Amino acid sequence: MSTSTIPTDSGPRMKFVFLVTAVAALGGFLAGFDTAAMSGANAFLRERFALSDFMLGWTVSCLIIGCAIGAAFAGALGDRLGRKKVLIGASLLFIAGIAVSALSPSLPLLIVFRMIEGLGLGLTSALCPLYNAEIAPAKYRGRLVAMNQLALVTGIFLGSLLAYGITGLGDELWNQATGWRILLGIGVVPGVLFLLLLFLVPESPRWLIKQGKPEKALPILLKIHGEELARKEVLDIKQSFKQEEGLGHATLKELFASKHRIILVVGVMMAVLQQVTGINAIMYYAPTIFRQAGAGTSGSLTQAIFVGLVNLLFTILSLWLVDKAGRKLLILIGSAFMTVSLTVIGYAFYSGNTSGPLVLAAILVYVAAFAVSLGAVVWVILAEIFPNRIRGLATAVCTMALWAMDFVVSQSFPSLISTAGPAVTFWMFAATSLFTFLFTLGVVPETKGKSLEEIEAMWETHRQDKENKDRLKTSLQKS
Structure with a gap:
């Protein structure tokens, strides 16, 4: 991705921010690459180790157990x-x-x-968007945080291309013996690149100020904002931490306190809904789905590449829209299209009309709608809605919930396809997409263009308004 995606009206400062956030976003690339590699390898692993539906699901989704554990510790660490x-x-x-x-x-x-690989991915999935949110200026924070999702889908797309190329090097027996090893092992290359580039990026300025080191944070903020805005940012961040002086690190008891309840509900629900709408079932098992629809091995891998390409293109579109249209509108539009397309996929399998282009077209619409909405925007929401004090811990809890739901969907999908059938399975995903639309419409606030400190103040005002209404209601009932 070129720097033209990020506006350049701030000159060299935005170039610095872009480069730093791009490095952090590589953590998402690792997860996407592994998703595509496992998607291409799982059919060969089934034959190589004689796996049942349950064991195939476990082999794919065991990584997600590690991800959930890594995410759980990411905030505290x-x-x-x-x-x-x-x-x-x-x-x-x-x-x-x-x-x-x-x-x-x-x-x-x-x-x-x-x-063990999952432990690393769980840590990066929680901390990379959080780091980018803490680095990015408010005006561009949405697209800079969403770069993590762009990196993820780029990893999926490139991984799909490699899967197609590597599996074509030999026959079925070669792939069962060697091809899957190359598919998985090549992920070491982006992993090493990510490690080396991390030594070139600065620490989060908000974390440094929280540790009582504003003198180390200021040079970083100067590179982002320029002198006047950087000094103001330092003062704003210090003010947001002022009330917690002497309190130590945030705790789970504090996170689950009543004053944070609505924020935590929004964060956890959006994390869960991103997964239970079925995206990773399709991304992990795309070749399997297309084979169920009548495509051969080569054809199913080719169609999986189309899925990855659409995912990539519409994630790029999401980066352009998220700070223009806003978070809430994108999720509403995306979840509506997801509901319709998943219903169509279910009907195609129910009616037996899977031999034509209908299933592929509906899946591509679904993936496009997900990419432009839940795929990128949920990570933006999780990175920005929480107050400074609890942000690390809250983001970790939400990311753990996301990975837990990813595990449930990935583990159960092969069995669901075999028992309930593809039609019922996709209609279940359609129902959760419809719920996503309704939940977003009624509960999720818009945070476009607000600084992290302004978002924190917004929630505090909301809490005080609710308390005043509750007191008034109690008073009226007593009178």
Whole structure:
């Protein structure tokens, strides 16, 4: 992606911000690349290890257990050690996990090291968007945070191309013996690149100020904003932390306190809904779905490449729209189209009309709608809606919920397809997409163009208004 995606009216400052956030976003690339590699390899793993539907689901989704655990610890580790140090550690876990899993002589060893790889991905999935939100100016924060999703879908697309190329190097037996190892193991390359580039980026200025080191944060903010705005930003951030002096690190008890309840509900629900609408079932099992629809092995991998390309193009569109149209409108439009397209896919399988282009076209519409809405925008929302004090911990909890739902969907999808059938499975995803539309319409606020401190003040005003209304209601009932 070129720097033209980011407006250049701020001159060299935006170039600095873009380069820093692009490095952090590479964490998303690692997750996307693994998704595509496993999607291309799972049919060969099924034959190589004689896997049942359940065990195939477990082999694919065991990584997600590691992701959930990594995400659960990301907030506490990021708050204590800093975002940068934890990301460096996460890249090392990813490299070790993917290298050994690709060389594994047995299924148990493969599963263990996929979980270790997942630990690294879980840490990066929670901290990379958070880091970018804390670096980015408010005006461009949406698209800069969404770069994490762009990197993820770029990884999916490039991984799909590699899967097509690598599996074409030999026959079925070669792929069962060797091809899947190359598919998984090649992920070491972007992992090492991510590790090396992390040494070139600064620490989060908000984290530095929280640690009582504003003198280290100021030079970073000067590169982002220029002198006048940087000094104002330091004062605003210090003010937002002022009330928590002497309180130590945020705790789970504090996170689940009543004053944060509505924010946490919004964050957790958006994280869960991103997954239960079915995207990773399609991304992990796209070749399997297309084979169910009548395509051969080569044709199913080709169609999976189309899915990855559409995902990439519409994620780029989302980066352009998220700071223009806003977060809420994109999710409403996207979830509406997702509901319709998933209903059509279900009907195609129900009626047996899968031999033509209908299933592919409906899946491409679904992926496009997801990419422009839930795919990128949810990560933006999770990175920006929480107050400074609890942001690291809250983002970790939401990301853990996201990975947990990813696990449930990925683990259950092969069995659902075999038992309930494709039609019912896709209609279930359509129902959750409809719920996403209704929940967003009624509960999710718009945060476009607001600084992180302004968003925090917005929630505080909302809380005070609610308390005043509750007191008035109680008073009226007593009278």
